[in-house]
Amino acid sequence: MIEILNDDQLSRARRAGALVGTILQTLRERARVGTNLLELDRWTGEMIREGGGVSCYIDYAPSFGNGPFGHYVCTAVNDAVLHGMPHDYALADGDLLTLDLALTVDGIAADAAISFIVGERRDPADVALIEATEEALRAGIAAARPDGRLGDISHAIGGVLKAAGYSINMEFGGHGIGTTMHQEPHVANNGRAGRGYRLRPGLLLAIEPWVMADTDKLVFDADGWTLRSATGSRTAHTEHTVAITETGAEILTLPPR
Numbered sequence: 001m002i003e004i005l006n007d008d009q010l011s012r013a014r015r016a017g018a019l020v021g022t023i024l025q026t027l028r029e030r031a032r033v034g035t036n037l038l039e040l041d042r043w044t045g046e047m048i049r050e051g052g053g054v055s056c057y058i059d060y061a062p063s064f065g066n067g068p069f070g071h072y073v074c075t076a077v078n079d080a081v082l083h084g085m086p087h088d089y090a091l092a093d094g095d096l097l098t099l100d101l102a103l104t105v106d107g108i109a110a111d112a113a114i115s116f117i118v119g120e121r122r123d124p125a126d127v128a129l130i131e132a133t134e135e136a137l138r139a140g141i142a143a144a145r146p147d148g149r150l151g152d153i154s155h156a157i158g159g160v161l162k163a164a165g166y167s168i169n170m171e172f173g174g175h176g177i178g179t180t181m182h183q184e185p186h187v188a189n190n191g192r193a194g195r196g197y198r199l200r201p202g203l204l205l206a207i208e209p210w211v212m213a214d215t216d217k218l219v220f221d222a223d224g225w226t227l228r229s230a231t232g233s234r235t236a237h238t239e240h241t242v243a244i245t246e247t248g249a250e251i252l253t254l255p256p257r
Contacts, residue, residue, distance in 0.1 A: 066224020154191025
């Protein structure tokens with residue numbers, strides 16, 4: 001199902017997006033060398049409740065997962081890239097951490113992800129990996145225009161990632177979002193411009209470029225959720241929820257200034 005939100009729903013989407021952006025910014029500040037992933041998860045739950053939100057993840061049980069996720073935030077470290085399940089791990093200097101968060105406010109969802117390096121040790125290859133996903137996200141958002149096509153977004157993302165030398169996995173990508181976290185349409189991270197669903201004002205999309213340094217193959221971790229690069233290479237993932245408006249794309253999940 002593809003939803004087109006009305007003005008009241010878009011107002012709630014903005015509140016949800018602001019809460020997502022605020023929480024991710026706070027978690028980034030708190031994620032230091034020695035911070036445990038389970039602490040990040042606990043803090044996330046507290047901030048969701050304090051902000052009047054409801055977690056999209058606690059009871060999330062799609063066909064590809066191993067039962068309900070049971071946590072508030074996805075924490076993917078180093079070779080993990082998607083659906084990283086929080087566990088008893090203390091962050092180390094130089095870890096590449098991705099945090100992915102979705103929640104609802106008054107029945108409307110927002111979803112975003114950030115990747116960053118913990119501590120002082122910064123491998124240039126990790127920095128380049130993160131910057132490629134951020135640049136691809138900017139390109140995808142710039143291509144999200146009313147009366148454009150879904151393929152315009154995919155083509156823009158894929159062009160940046162391929163130019164940076166990365167291969168692209170097509171199993172997982174962005175998605176529609178609204179009264180539920182995951183909806184149609186699927187937003188692939190590579191595609192052909194001018195093809196696919198016509199973009200309309202009121203459409204919400206979670207656009208999320210992600211890559212692995214030297215492969216496009218994924219493997220499941222033993223927890224049944226965490227997806228890792230098949231080669232053990234580093235990964236990065238960046239995401240925003242945007243609303244298609246009459247003039248372009250409004251980013252809903254930016255942290256407040």
